[in-house]
Amino acid sequence: MTRHQAASRSKARVLVVDDDAEVRTVLVRAMQTLGHAVSEAADGTTALAVAQGHDLILMDVQMPGMSGFDVVARIRKTESGASLPILMITGQAGHAERLRALRAGANDFIGKPFDFAELRLRCGWLLTLKQAHDAIARHNAELEQAVRERTVDLERALDGERRGAAALQEAHLDTIRRLVTATEFRDSDTAAHIRRIGALAEQLALADGWRPGEARDLYHAAQMHDVGKVGVPDAILLKRGPLDLDERRAMEQHTIIGHRILRDSPSSLLQLGAVIALAHHERWDGTGYPQRLTGPSIPRPARITAIVDFFDALTSDRPYRSARPVAETVDVMRDERGRHFDPDLLDHFLVFVERSMPWAPAGVDHPDSETPPDAAGGPG
Incomplete structure (x- = not known):
């Protein structure tokens, strides 16, 4: 003993x-x-x-x-x-x-x-x-008490992290909104276009199998695809009529400018926006700009944005031309399958268009909108 x-x-x-x-x-x-x-x-x-x-x-x-x-x-x-x-x-x-x-x-x-x-x-x-x-x-009682106390501490820490993450996310979204607003001030005709691009990109990403959170990130990031236009001279950006060769080369610089604006941000959303800004005018066959990337080497978010950007641009009025009908636009895009656009992503998008948008989209609201197209005189 x-x-x-x-x-x-x-x-x-x-x-x-x-x-x-x-x-x-x-x-x-x-x-x-x-x-x-x-x-x-x-x-x-x-x-x-x-x-x-x-x-x-x-x-x-x-x-x-x-x-x-x-x-x-x-x-x-x-x-x-x-x-x-x-x-x-x-x-x-x-x-x-x-x-x-x-x-x-x-x-x-x-x-x-x-x-x-x-x-x-x-x-x-x-x-x-x-x-x-x-x-x-x-x-055992001491362990249970320690676990309870530790659980409370962890819950407080996680709650603090969640609040901090939410605040940081809101700050990033605020930055995005301000960047997009800056673009809208330069070219008011593209304001509605920018919002539609985000909505359509999110829907195409979901059709492509993205998780909802990832698709939602793309909704925000795709809206920054043309942020580089803040660096394009007004004489070119607001010109009513076709651009000549030098003007087109100057306009094409908006991809590089947008990438430079966004690339060094610690925000994953802004980094995603940088990728899209740089590559959304690349083409599947390598004839796009600025890097002449081909096929799968083009980042997938940029491939998605390229499709929805092209669709919305053709079906919307521009200073130098009128909007094309949806059916005509779909035919044009089918002809560009495997040349301008990723074939699989285009197929997903055209199925979405045929099922969801049998109207001429002068604008397409974000899917969260509860306003039916007929009630608004058309989407947007």
């Missing part, structure tokens, strides 16, 4: 239950000799009333009214008594008696007359068992 165990046992609270006063006195003195605090009960009913709060019970088997077996069984049904060590004491120490005691829930059994040394050893190991159980219970 260690000093710690000895000190713990000296503080044990023991309940002696026996209807024989002489036996009870002997057991009380024996436990007190071992340094324990002892309570006593002369019957089962009293024992049940005072059992809680003890570390060990010495229980007689044969008692009037309620036997020791019955008392033990009822103690075991209580929350506090489930782990309480119980040593049964009786003058009938046969095999059947021992089995019945164990079935009732007793931890150990000793016969009368009992040997003091044996009683001390059996009580000692039962108290050690109780001590170990209590230590485990305390440790």
Whole structure:
């Protein structure tokens, strides 16, 4: 026995239950000799009333009214008594008696007359068992408390991160809105076009199998595809009529300008916008600009934006021409399958157009809009 165990046992609270006063006195003195605090009960009913709060019970088997077996069984049904060590004491120490005691829930059994040394050893190991159980219970309680506290801390930290992320996201979206607004100030004819591009790009991305969150990012990023037009001279940007070769070369610089504006941002949305700004005029067959990329080497977000940009540009009025009908535009785009456009993405888009937009889209609202086309005199 260690000093710690000895000190713990000296503080044990023991309940002696026996209807024989002489036996009870002997057991009380024996436990007190071992340094324990002892309570006593002369019957089962009293024992049940005072059992809680003890570390060990010495229980007689044969008692009037309620036997020791019955008392033990009822103690075991209580929350506090489930782990309480119980040593049964009786003058009938046969095999059947021992089995019945164990079935009732007793931890150990000793016969009368009992040997003091044996009683001390059996009580000692039962108290050690109780001590170990209590230590485990305390440790589990401490762990549960630590987990609760840590969970609260983590929830607070995550809540703070969520709020910070939401604020950062809103700041990025605000930046996007301001960039798009800057473009709109330069060319008011493209304001509605910019918003439609975002809506159509999101729908095509969903049709292409993108996750909703990714498609929503594309909705925002695609609207920045022409942000580089802020660097194009007004004489070219606002010219009513076809551009000559030099003017077209100057206009084509808007892809590079837009990329430079957006590329160094820490925002993933603005970085996505930079990719789109640079490559949305590339063509599947390599005849686009500014890098003459071909096929799959063109970033997929830019390929999506190229399709919806072309569609909306042809079906919208421009200073130098009138809008084309949707059916005519679809025919033109089919002819460009595998030349201007990614064949698979174009197929997805044309299915979407045929199912969702049987009208001439002077504008296409974002899908969140609840205004039906007929009610608004056409989309947008």
